Amino acid sequence: MWSRWVKFEEKVEEGGERWSKPHVSTLSLHSLFELRTCIQTGTVLLDLEGYSLPQIVGEQHKLLYEGMLSPDLREKISFVLLRKHRHQTKKPIHRSLADMGKASGGGARECPSFMKKIPRDAEASNVLVGEVDFLDKPFVAFVRLAQATTLGGLTEVPVPTRFLFILLGPTGKAKSYNQIGRAIATLMVDDLFSDVAYKARDREDLIAGIDEFLDEVIVLPPGEWDPKIRIEPPKKVTSADKRLDSRGGGLAEDEEMPVAHELGEELAHTGRFCGGLFLDIKRKIPWLLSDFYEGFHIQSISAVLFIYLGCITNAITFGGLLGDATDNYQGVMESFLGTALSGTVFCLFSGQPLIILSSTGPILIFEKLLFEFSKNNGIDYMELRLWIGIHSCLQCFLLVATDASYIIKYMTRFTEEGFSSLISFIFISDAIKKMVGHTHAYYVTAYKCxxxxxxxxxxxxxxxxxxxxxxxxxxxxxxxxxNTCKYVPDLALMSFILFFGTYSMTVSLKKFKFSRYFPTKLRKLISDFSIFMAIMTFVGLDRLIGLKTPKLIVPTEFKPTRPDRGWIVLPFGKNPWWVYLASFVPALLVTILIFMDQQISAVIVNRKENKLRKGCGYHLDLFWVGVLMAACSFLGLPWYVAATVISIAHIDSLKMESESSAPGEQPQFLGVREQRLTGILVFVLTGVSIFLAPVLQFIPMPVLYGVFLYMGVASLSGIQFWERIKLYMMPSKYQPDFPFLRHVPLRRVHLFTLVQIICLAVLWVLKSTVLAILFPVMILGLLVVRKMLDMVFSQHDLAWIDDILPGKDKKKEKKKKKGDKDDTKKKDKKKGRADDSEDEVINVRFYCHQLAGLEKNNSC
Incomplete structure (x- = not known):
């Protein structure tokens, strides 16, 4: 039998020069029953002292006393087991590992790539099966060594051996022996059975472990599948903990209720003055040092380049729009300086430095309306704006002091996904509209002939x-x-090539880490730098073609956009005294806008799916946003708040995955590289961009719009709302196997999605009108709509397609407590053991209820 298991099975293909692709072991049910019989009737030697294969085989004299072998067969079996072992290799000329003797590290030098896939501190189980002509009945032995020992050339690689399974039998049944060997090998890489094998005290424990394995075996009916097909390893393997929960009488995996809606202790209402703020500070201080040194990683470079280009594009876009809306009281220069200042301070001191601050559409509309009001009523715009910023800052402090962020607990998936989807669609729409607008402005009228x-x-x-x-x-x-009548190539076509080319190449390279080509590290490196590589490629293409496509325009002088204003705004002297007090009212609207934008974006960033380990700081974040509101008002800079799409892009660019520790094992998402360094570098680079103008001027605007398009599309991935929208266009048999589709009728899913679509459409219409200033109030309106849905949908349906509101958790907790009491009673009945030793507790955990019907059972 030429096969090996690390987690999945690999076979030596015909010719012995190539190991097969890792695949899931498919065992016949008959082989598992035969294995059980082998363990039941064969020899089981546990914690055998042995330091070499000859010594271990020599210990087989113990079998004589069990009457299984006659003395004349002992030497023959020893001769077979001690013969020189030869291993299959990829190169026929490669020497077998047995020829290397027991030289330490020899196998590691020959198999470095395979050794990297073996987990640290791994131990081997050697399965030796075959047919011989001197036996009349099978000889079976299961051996567990007291200490893992390197047995020379027995293993393919220099991994110490802990278990041996030997099966030798009469000729004519090689196929059956092979299947039994595959069965024990598959069991030994199973997490739960391997634990049983390590902790077993006797034969009955091993048999109970096999019975537990059989309880979970799923049989594929013959004739309904091709046994020659090798099943691909799954993307995600069920954890041992979930399997144990299922054994304990809990719900099966497809019957499990979704995780309860819980945003963590960070949003607990303390009832003390600034209680939440002090807890945020206390929570973040222990991580302060690691927030910097964990940023020193090559992945951080790609994240900085990606987010930096997104930030400067956003700064130029909003700066230009602000200049048009405020008669250049705020422009591109103010936008660059404000982005750099606010972003750097926020990333240094905030509770969640992964959040990226930026200007938003509702703030832009508010600035436009405020400027028109000031102009029409003879009020100084900058001074009025300063007092609004001061009042808004104080109102934010009041919200922080009273733990007002607690209200975010009532924002379920319905509100979060509606808000994030709207922002994503705005990014996609704006990228396309700006592309089309530039096409019309630069390439139609300018070259009309x-x-x-x-x-x-x-x-x-x-x-x-x-x-x-x-x-x-x-x-x-x-x-x-x-205007010009010389021949001019089609710049519109070239711009769209740059636009869609940047987007398409970024998407393709981002998925390259799942490709089958090149080593894992190279694929991951290409994926991490996908955006940078796409930008450089199409910047190079633009330079090669030499067309006058619109380029990124960066200010080159450090001075206010409007010549008649300075960098400091004075609070007194230009407006009547009552303006200082009346500005409280518009400030209240700004505060609601800031609060909703900031906290919803923070909830999206801090989702449990992102596996953030350092906690978050909703109160601390809002505190610094308030401080920056006042600081930017005094400097005449734009106001900034969390940018949902760019923050999600920041998270995605810093995601970490496990390095595959077994052949065929899919990388698992480990979390996000939480640190402050990438954000700080992004905003510092934004601030010094005026000195980088000679380099940045070569970047075509269509390339940056392609980056914007990618941000918008990428932020939609993983949003259940978007997946449910796509279900409208799919026939039922082609719909993905989403968990909520198993438990909620499809028509109810469509009805819930329709309500969300209507809410999204209303918000979309509002944001395009003067009423966009009421945008934050409409976000609060989503909470009311969600509350009304409790009267239309059952709590069961809402638990699957949304989240249960906090007020509804009390009933669930009562049921859970009642269920826990029942489970405890059942467990107490099962655990009627004589003593409470650690070994017995471990045994009961794995297979106590399986041993109930066996004789000589001392553990239950």
Whole structure:
């Protein structure tokens, strides 16, 4: 039998030069029963002292006393087991590991790539099966060594051996022996059975472990599948803990209720003055040092480059729009400086430094309306804006002091996904609209060229001269007039190539880590730097073609956009005294906007799916946003709040995955590289961008719009709302196997999705009108809509397609407590053991209820 298992099975293909692709072991049910019989009737030697294969085989004299072998067969079996072992290798000329003797590290030098896939401190189980002509009945032995020992060339790689399974039998049953060997090998890589094998005290314990394994075996009916097909390893393997819960009488995996809606202790209402703020500070201080040194990783470089380009594009876009809306009181320079200042301070001192601050659409509309109001009423805009910022800052402090962030607990998936989907669609829409707008502005009117007839009063050949091409115009004797009449390539087409090319290449390279080509580290490196590589590729293409596509324009001088204003805004002297007090009212609207934008974005970033381990700080974040509101108001800079899409992109660029520790094992998501360094570097680079203008001016705007498009599309991934929207266009048999589809009728899922779509459409219409200033109030309105859904949908349905509101958790807790009491009573009945030693507790945990019917049972 030429096979090996690390977690999945690999076989030596015909010719012995290639190991097969890792695949899930498919065992016949008959082989498992035969294995059980082998363990039941064969020899089981546990904690055998042995330091070499000859010594271990020599210990087999113990079998003589069990009457299983005659003395004349002992030498023959020893001879077979001690023969030189030869291993299959990829190269026929490669020496077998047995020839290397017991030299330490020899196998490691020959098999470095395979050794990397073996977990640290791994131990081997050697399965030796075969047929011989001197036995009349099978000889079976299961041996567990007291200490793991390197047995020379017995193993393919220099991994110490802990278990031996030997099966030798008469000729004619090689296929059956092979299947039994595959069965024990598969059991030994099973997490739960391997624990049983390590802790077993006698034969009955091993048999109970096999019975437990059989309880979980799923049988595939013959004739309904091809046994020659090798099943691909799953992307995610069920954890041992879940399997244990299922054994304990809990719900099966497809019957488990979804995880309860819980945002963590960070949003607990302390009832003390600034209680939440002090807890946030206390929570973050222990991580302060690691927040910096954990940022020193090559992955951080790609994250900085990606987010930096997104931030400067956003700063230029909003800066230009602010300049138009405020008559250049705020412009691109103020946008760059404000982004750098606010972002750097926030990343240094905030509770969640992975959040990226930016200007938002509702703030832009508020600034426009405020400027028009000031202009029409003879009020100084900058001074009024300063007092609004001061009042808003104080209101944010009041919200922090009273733990007002507690309200976020009532924002379920319905509100979170509606908000994040809206922001994602805005990013996608804006990227396309800006692309189309630039196309019209730069490439249509600028290169308009018409053909005029030789004599306008005559119509030669009945031609429409204005529609003729340059070549046709010259052919018929016409004259060319316009801004330019030389031949100009199609810049619109080139811009769209840069736009969609950047997006497509980024998506393709991002998925490259799942490709089958090249080593894992190289694929991951390409995936991490996908955005940077795409940008550099199409910047190079643009330079190679040499067309005058619109480029990134960065300010080159450090001075306010408007010449008649300075960097400091004075609070007194230009407006009546009552303005200082009346500004409290518009500040209240700004505070609601800031609070909702900031906290919803923070909830999305701090989702449990992201596996953040350092905690978050909703109160601390809002405190610094308030401080920065006042600081930016004094400097005449834009106001900033958490940017949902860019923050999600920041999270995605810092995700960590496990390095595959077994052949065929899929990388598992481990969490996010939580640190402050990437955010700080992004905003510092944004601040010094005015000195990088000679380099940045080569980046075409269509390339950056492609990055914007990618951010918007990528942020939709993983949103259940978006997945449910796509279900409308799928026939039932082609719909993915989502858990909520197993438990909620499809028509109810569609109804819930329709309500979300209507809410999203209303928000979309509002954000495009003057009423966009009421956007934060409409977000609060989503909470009301969600509360009303409790009257339309059952709590069971809402638990699967949304979250249960906090007020509904009390009933669930009562049921849970009642269920826990029942489970405790059942466990107490089962655990009627004589003593409470550690070994017996472990045995009861794994297979106590299986041993109930066996004789000589001392553990239950």
């Amino acid at each position: 018409e053909c005029l007839a030789p004599d306008p009063s005559e119509s030669i050949l009945g031609l429409d001269w204005s529609q003729l091409s340059k070549k046709e115009c010259v052919k018929y004797g016409g004259s060319l007039v316009g």
